[in-house]
Amino acid sequence: MATSRKRVAKKSTSSRTAQLEEKLEDLVTILRASQPSNGHLHSAGPGDSSPLMNSSNMGHLTSRLESLATAAASSSSSETYPRPYPVSHNYDSRSTANTNPNTSPSSIGEDASTSFDPTPEEAEMCLAKFQQWLKNFPCMILPQDITAATLRKEKPFLWLCIMNITSMCVEQQMKMKDQVRQEIATRIIINHERSMDCLQGLICYISWAATTSSPGRPFIITFCQMAVLLAYDLGLTKAPVEEQYFTICFKMWGGRPPPPRLRTQEERRAVVSLWFLTSVMSSFVGKMDPLQWTPHMSDCLEALERDKLWPSDELLATFVRYQLVADEAQKLLVRDVMGETSSAPTYVFRKSLLAKLQAVRDGLPANMPITPVLQAHSLATEIQINSVGLFMQNIPVNQRIESMYSCLQAIRSWYDVFFDVPPENIPGAPFAIYIQLSQVQIALYRLTTSEDPAWDKEFVRNTADLLVLLDQVVELFTRVDSVYKMKTSQGEETVFAMGAKIMNNIRVSWEPTLSRHLRNASSIQTNPGAGPPVPTPPPPSTAQATMDMANINMIDFGDTERSEPHLISGDDEKTGSRSDTPTLNEPTQDEKPKKSEDGDGELTTEEEETEWISGWKLASMMISLTLAAFLMLLDMSIISTAVPRITSDFHSLPDIGWYASAYNLASAALQPLTGKIYMYFNTRWTFLALFFVFEVGSLICGVAQSSTMLIIGRAVAGIGSSGIQNGALTMIAKAVPIHRRPSLVGIIMGFAQLGIISGPLVGGAFTEYSTWRWCFYINLPIGAICAVLILFVHMPDHRANRDESAMQILKTKLDFTGFVLFCPSIVMLLLALQWGGLEYPWDSATVIGLFCGGGVLFIIFVYWEHRVGSEAMIPLPIVRTREVWASCLSQSFLFSTVMVASYYFPVYFQSAKNASPFTSGVNLLPSILSVIFAAVASGALAQRVGYYLPFATASGVLSSIGFGLASSMGPYASTATWAGYQILLGLGRGLGLQMPIIAIQANTSADVTPIAMAILTFSQTFGSAIFITAANVIFTHELRNELVRRLPDINADMIIDAGAGAVSDVVSGADLPQVLWSYSRGVRATFLLAVGTSCAMVLSSFGMGWKDIRKKPAPSPVSDEA
Structure with missing residues (x-):
């Protein structure tokens, strides 16, 4: 039979050490309290008559007592700072602030009063008030008999925090709030003070943070992390014996290790209270994690419940027990939001x-007050x-x-x-x-x-x-x-x-x-x-x-x-974005507050019923927006046939490249910024303001008396055009629900294509029969009609309510720093693309320098936008959304096919078919009409079917087939052949014109739609510039190779410089067939490029999302089975 010897209870050495430590520190505290200093020991004044207060006796006695106290405390302290001066170990409830004589005295000592300190009577009232508040959350114990003066001597930082949160004067509260920040920096960071005074002060301040709330200078996360830092350095999160295991590695071996110090109830309250606060705050702020719960904290919680030194300890323990359950639930909610998969x-x-x-x-104590x-x-x-x-x-x-x-x-x-x-x-x-x-x-x-x-x-x-x-x-x-x-x-x-x-x-x-x-x-x-x-x-x-x-x-x-109230998407749960930029995953109109665009007030319940535009107002708006989009595309192409006459009038042949470049550069550089402007300002008036700028630019061009004045006018018109397409699409999004947009956007995009095709015809007619100035004057009467029609439309505004003034928005919301970086980078990249191979060789220093400079600036711009976050000009969270970037890629590929067909079918007609510019434009009618038909029909079908993805994919498939067939055309293709191929191409392009637009509008909230539309418009412009430049390089290279191969004795550069319309004038009849075949091969190469972009459009369309945009039926009544 195994026997066991009963261990005789033996009094712990550590308890005797703790008792000795308390007695010694009591003596030191009494002697310090008798000194007229800010908590520092020094000799009394010469006028003191008491022998005990004699400076030499006092200094010797306190020095001896401090040595004893330090020696006793060092056996139990976990801190071993290698300092040349004595450091008080502030672990006990009677611990005071750091008494290091080499540090500057605290500004809140008993004698360091300031003009905004409370009077003694006010301090007592504030302390009494706080003692009552502790009944709601007993994170610490302040005996009823303690006075404010005593608390200020023993724990000056805690006193300051209590005075701050209980102050009855707003001005005094704000000044003391600044002093709290200064004390935290001085004590914890500079002086490395680690005391219960600092920790309890922070816990007090965080617990009642609402009382000191004010705009600016956040403090919740900072103060929480400071408190966590103190808890770690004071060793409160681990058991003393566990902490001793690590710290003993840095001490000399030999003899028995000192016994671990005892944990006080004050420390136990502090650590569990701090965990409670960080857990609650993390569920609110979302940018911080709570203090990790440890087994030692469980021991502290059980000790508080078991010992019951104060009745409020049970109440504090119950708070923590509830929060332990809530913390588990919060972690599951984060899993929901982050989309984490699990078994x-x-x-x-x-x-x-x-x-x-x-x-x-069920485990609540029966006598505990609830x-x-x-x-x-x-x-x-x-x-x-x-x-x-x-x-x-x-x-x-x-x-x-x-x-x-x-x-x-x-x-x-x-x-x-x-x-x-x-x-x-x-x-x-x-x-x-x-x-x-x-x-x-x-x-x-x-x-x-x-x-x-x-x-x-x-x-x-x-x-x-x-x-x-x-x-x-x-x-x-x-x-x-x-x-x-x-x-x-x-x-x-x-x-x-x-x-x-x-x-x-x-x-x-x-x-x-x-x-x-x-x-x-x-x-x-x-x-x-x-x-x-x-x-x-x-x-x-x-x-x-x-x-x-x-x-x-x-x-x-x-x-x-x-x-403002704001429901955020799951991606923001841990990032805690502070931006005013709304989130993406909230596309339905019902989720957003609405207000009248003509006033500042919200829509009433009755107005909400008619928030969407219909009837003659919708027709008026559609006519206006379609004309505006038509003018924008017309202005891009109408100047092409007028440039020779302009250069003759102004004798400005070297400026010929700037007539188109100034417009395109200004438009592309400003397009992203217009998205932010539409987001924060009234949509209709912003659209009209930009359209007015476009009209002013057209007027300057029309009355220009020099080439420089014309270039300035083109730049001004480009600035205005930067927001026209974006604004039109944004107004459609605000005017009609999502299920009605495909057909309306199809109408606008389809008829706007007439501008690209008819531009050279109209420009040629004006130049030949009137004056080239009418190429710009035509914008004025049509623009006036647009403005008048828009003014009749009362449009709902789905922007979030904002209290900022226009100047505040301009200063803080538009990211002008990002614009300053973005604008020159895009200008340099576009200039390199436009000048390369034309003005300068591709390997010239000018082109290479433009590419390098633009690339470096663009990288800096991306870094800046990432740093700024969701307040950036192009918020990266929006760009990273799959539906947005996939739609932008699709739009870029789609418009590359539009530009290739618009530029190189006329080249084919004028070279291979010897057609005039006017005739080549007429020959494009099969493509134009089929584009309009397909755009309108696909919009109506998408509205009926409810899904845009099939049409976007079909667009890429038909376009790739159409361009593949068109690449087989020779110089002698029949009219039925090239007309049939154009119809197929037109149907392909028309099917997809509005689908990227609908995809973005269906997957973004109304507030971020302007930004997303601006990004889409920019990708359309920039992508078109890239691919048309690539097509030009491919065409020129293939044409030159074919001419050299077929006609080695003829100067190929001379034929290329003559242009497609003058081929028959520079070559003999015998060589003409070979030249025509060379041109056909060059056009064929550009069509093969378009086949590649069409296939890429098919792939990118799969990322646009499978979303039903049809109108949702009203919920059916609840049935008996439900």
Whole structure:
């Protein structure tokens, strides 16, 4: 039989050491308190008569006591800083600030008063107030008999933080807030102070962060990380014996290691409170992770519950127990948002989390008071649990509806608890309660706007009407502001006054969507044919539905700057973007607040019913936009036949390249910036302003008296044209719902193609029969018609409500630094493409320098845009969206085929068929008419079928086949042959003209559509420039090779310089057939390039997304089976 010897209880050596340490530090504290210094030991004044206070005796005694205290403490301290001066180890509850004599004294010592310090009476009132606040969240113990003066001596930084958050003067609060920042920098960073005073001060400040909220200079993340740093350096996250295992490696071996020091209850409270705060903040801010929970923290939590030195310890432990469950739910919500795959969906963990929550509730001590803040935290945890997977996954219908009802019941209970708190007690509520308010509002918004046919909206309205609840919150904050009287100066507002305004703004912006959903619910419930509502299952325990809170902010608590409500996409959960740029994954019109474009007020419920344009207004807008798009493309090509006459009038042959380049360069460089302008400013007036600039440029060109003046006019017209196509597409997006856009965009894009083809014909006619100036004058009357028609249209505006002035937006939102980098880079790249092989050889220093300079600047521009983030001129998150970049590639490839056909079919006709410019334009009619027909027909079919991807893919397939067939044409192809090939090409191009536009509009929100459209327009312009340059190089190279091969005795450069229309004038009749075949081969090479771009368009179209754009039917009434 095995026997065991019972160990005799032996008093721990470490406990005796701790007792000795306490006694010695008590003596040192008493002696320090008797000195008239800021916490530093020095000799008394010469006038002191007490022998004990004699300077020599005092210095000797305190030095001896400090040596003993340091020696005792060093056996238990985990810090071994190699310093040349004594360092106090501030681990005990009686620890003071760092007493290093070599550091500058604190600015908040007992004698270092400032003009904004509270008076002694005010300090006592602030301390008493804070002691009452601690009942809501007991993160530390401050005995009732402690005075403000004593606290300032023992823990000056904690005193400062308490005075700051409890101050009743806004100006004083702001000044003390600055002092808190300075103290943190001086103590923690510069002086390397590691004390419980600093840690408790930070915990206090973070816990009641709402009271010091103000715009600018965020502090939540910074202060949280500073507190975590202190916890690590003080060794609070690990057991002392565990920490000793690592630190002993740096000590001399020999003898027994010193016993580990004892953990105090003060330290235990601090570390579990800090974990609680970082966990709550991480669910709100989204840009930080909580302090990692360790086994030692579990020991600390159990010790607080077991020892019960203070009654409030049980309350603190309960807060932490609830948050441990909430933290697990938060991790599952992050998995939902980030789209992480796993063997099991997240919603299957709901029951186990609810069981853990119930276990915490069942284990509450019977004699522990249940405060409203604790009740609210319990309910918020329940809402969060029931939200797991609820809005992201396909949950079985019964389980989904049960979770939704449970979530709704818990939300109602949370609001009941919140509104039961007396207004005079609201200021003492910790910051966590305001985080819960934000999260609960978002959860209720999602439940109210759910399109689930089995979800009873009438029950939602009767249980928790969000509009009514928002009104009550506004009223509560207003009453708090009147009860909790704070002293304010001119222009200052209290945090609760700001909170009331922001809550009211949230209500106004959400009201249209919420009213529509609740109104629909009412009509369904009052419909006699509708089935009974789904029976409400008994609510489990509770349910907390937190959404993505990284970008939600009611008041500026430091780390977020928005004041508008904003539902963010999943990609932002951990990035916590602070941008005002809306997210992408919210394409439906219903999700956005609406306001009238002609005024500042929101649309009323009645106006919302007629928010889309129809009837004669839509017709007026379509005529105007189609004419504007036609003019823009006409202006690009009309000058081609007028250039010879212009150069003759101005004697400006060296400037011939600038007549086209000035327009294209200005347009391409400004196109991305116009997207930001359309995003922040009124769409219609922005469009008219840019169109006016275009008209002014046309007028300057028409009245030009010199070549320089003409070039300036072309540049001005290019600036105006930079936003015309983008603006037209943006106005279509705001005028009609997504399911009606394909046909309308098809009409605009189809008829606009007439501008490219008819430009040379119209320009030639004006030049020959009138004057070349009418090539520009024609824009003025047509432009006037466009402007008048647009002015008659009342257009809804789906931009988010903003309080910034126009100057503030220009300074902060338009990214002019990015524009300064982007503009010259694009100008240099386009100049290199236009001059290469024409003005300068491709291997010349000029062309190579332009490519290098433009490339380097573009790389810097991309880096800058990445650094700026979503406030950039071209926000990279938008560009990285698959549907956006795939649509831009498709548009670039598509317009390369448009430009190749528009440029090289006339070359074929004028060379191989010896047609005049006018006749070659007429020969393009099969292509033009088929493009218009296919564009309009594909828009109508896409509107009916509901999917744009098949048409985009078919466009690439038909275009590749058409160009492949066209490449087989010789100089003697019949009219039926080249007309048939053009029809096939026209059908291919027409099928895809508007599909990239529809794809972007269907996959982006209304707020970012202008930016996305600007990126698409730029890719169209820049891609066309690249491919037309490549086509020109290929054509010239192939033509020269064919001429040299077929006619080795003739000067090939002379034939090329003569041009396609003068071939028969420079070669003999015997050599003409070979020249015509050479031209046919050159055109064939460009058509083969177009075959490649058409195939690339097929591949890129697959990334545009498979999305149904048809109008969604209204939810059917809930049936008995549901």
